Amino acid sequence: MSSRRSARASAAKRLSYREESDDDQDAAEELTEDEYQQQDRGSTSADDEEPLDSEGLSDDGSAHEHAASRGAKRRKVDSGVSRSKYSAQSKTAKASAGDDWGPGVTRVVAKLVGPPQTGHVARGELSPNVLSFLADLQANNDRDWFARYDAVYRYCWNNFGAFAEAVLNDIMEQVDDTVPWLPVKDLVYRIYRDVRFSNDKTPYKTNLMASFSRGGRKGPFAGYHVLIKPGGRSFFAAGRWQPEREDLAVIRQHILDDTQEAQALKAAVSEPSFVKWFGAPKGQTKTKSKAKAHANQERCNLWGGDDELKVAPKIAGVDKTHKDIDWLKLRSFCAIHNFPDSEVLRKDFRQRLIQAGKAAEPLVRILNSMTSPDPPPPPPSDDDQEVEEDEGGVDDADGNDDDDEDDDDEMLPAESFDYVDEDEDEDEDEDDNDEQ
Numbered sequence: 001m002s003s004r005r006s007a008r009a010s011a012a013k014r015l016s017y018r019e020e021s022d023d024d025q026d027a028a029e030e031l032t033e034d035e036y037q038q039q040d041r042g043s044t045s046a047d048d049e050e051p052l053d054s055e056g057l058s059d060d061g062s063a064h065e066h067a068a069s070r071g072a073k074r075r076k077v078d079s080g081v082s083r084s085k086y087s088a089q090s091k092t093a094k095a096s097a098g099d100d101w102g103p104g105v106t107r108v109v110a111k112l113v114g115p116p117q118t119g120h121v122a123r124g125e126l127s128p129n130v131l132s133f134l135a136d137l138q139a140n141n142d143r144d145w146f147a148r149y150d151a152v153y154r155y156c157w158n159n160f161g162a163f164a165e166a167v168l169n170d171i172m173e174q175v176d177d178t179v180p181w182l183p184v185k186d187l188v189y190r191i192y193r194d195v196r197f198s199n200d201k202t203p204y205k206t207n208l209m210a211s212f213s214r215g216g217r218k219g220p221f222a223g224y225h226v227l228i229k230p231g232g233r234s235f236f237a238a239g240r241w242q243p244e245r246e247d248l249a250v251i252r253q254h255i256l257d258d259t260q261e262a263q264a265l266k267a268a269v270s271e272p273s274f275v276k277w278f279g280a281p282k283g284q285t286k287t288k289s290k291a292k293a294h295a296n297q298e299r300c301n302l303w304g305g306d307d308e309l310k311v312a313p314k315i316a317g318v319d320k321t322h323k324d325i326d327w328l329k330l331r332s333f334c335a336i337h338n339f340p341d342s343e344v345l346r347k348d349f350r351q352r353l354i355q356a357g358k359a360a361e362p363l364v365r366i367l368n369s370m371t372s373p374d375p376p377p378p379p380p381s382d383d384d385q386e387v388e389e390d391e392g393g394v395d396d397a398d399g400n401d402d403d404d405e406d407d408d409d410e411m412l413p414a415e416s417f418d419y420v421d422e423d424e425d426e427d428e429d430e431d432d433n434d435e436q
Contacts (some may be wrong), residue, residue: 001309004091025359038175044309081270085172087096095360110148111148112145112150113148113149113152114152115152115154115155116129116149116152116155119132119162119302122163123162124163124165124166124350125163125347125349125350126159126160126163126228126344126349127155127156128274129152129156129159129342129360130156130159131228131230131345132157132182132192132230133153133156134206134207134229134230134319135230135231136149137204138206138230139153141202141203141204141206142203143203145240147152147377153191153229153303153412156208157188157191157208160208160210161184161188164184164187164188164210164226165187165224166350167350167353167388168181168182168212168348168384169211170353170354171224171354171357174354174357175208175358175361176224176364176365178214179213179214179223180214182216186216186217186218187211187216187217188208188209188210188217189205189209189210189211189217191203191204191205192205193205195403206229207223207227207228207229207233208228208229209226209228210225210226211223211224211225212224213224213364214368220244220247220371220374221242222238222239222333222363222367222368222371223238223364224236224238224357225237225238226353230341231333231341232338232339232340232341233338234338234339234340234341234344235336235337235338235339236336236337236339236353236357237335237336237337238334238335238356238357238361238363238364239302239332239333239334239335239360239364240332240333240366240367241312241332241334242331243332243333243371249267250333250370251333251367251370251371252313252315252327252328254370255324255327256318261366261369261370264362264366265363265366265367265370267279267361269301269302269335271359271362273358273359273362274362275301276299276359276361277337277359277360278335278336278337279300279301279335280300280301281300281301281302282301282302282303282326302330302333302334302434303326303330303333305330305331305332305334307331307332308329308330308332309330310329311329311330312325312328314327335363338365339352343428350361354436381395
């Protein structure tokens, strides 16, 4: 009887060992291998004290159950030892690698560069930090460097945005009143490049650019453009850069038909003020070669671009002997004037841009009249006619107004014109009553 009770107690002990909590398991994993072995020997000796019969079976015949439970216990102890060893090896590997990462530990991944502390200028002027940042970006055009200099980029972006907003106000007030006010985000181009279809996979542009037209930086309109790039490659441009196929065909047709717009276009690019800023038209330049013109930072008026055709365009009746072949070869009608870095950082740089814009305004206006003519004025509304009639109409020979409203008023009942007379009649009636 006592042997059965001891067997049941041993089985309950083994079940409780199997159902131990996670906390007990974690505590067991923290023991060393020697402590596990001592615990294993102690548990084994306690199990050995259970009486067995001559055939190796206990009174309730649970010898196999004892063996299975001891095997599971040993496997659990062995697995705990292996996990403990793995944990120790992992800690040793981290320590050997010098990895001090952990709660409350600060590890320096990359040193971020703060915004510039010098080179601040008044709002509307360009900071020298803009040219410095763009020059550094040319040498380090990768995302890691850009992320570390993000504060410098944001400083330069805000400075250029304020400059673009000031230039927009100058153009609206002094150059071209057809340019509307637009927010800065509709004027300034993004610095991120679209590398999907390009062999050059550098992620960022190395310049900052803004466009001022009827649609800002978007839309099929001729306009004014300002690009800032170090190394003397900043420029002011005006006109239409690579118009769409339909608009290009319209411009060429004007040239073929020798319309008034085409004649005005040829005259605009030959004006002395235009030639002063953008060079003489093709055939009138004093420079012997295009290479020398580019070396002198002078674009040949509208000519000299990389997109200019080498042969005559495929237009019926047009060959290389056409009198306007130089005009018909153009794919962009845009003039450019370069500025050195020293001039970009001058306080009167915006005034220089305005002077160039005034010289190029006829070109922009004529191109827009060709491809985007102004809509005809709307017909006068009834309200406008009423206002004009109220201000005064034209009398006829009889001295009567020709206004229809006056004619309608004459047809109204006479009571509508006797308001004062009615009051006087009422006053007279009251006086008569008083006398009575």
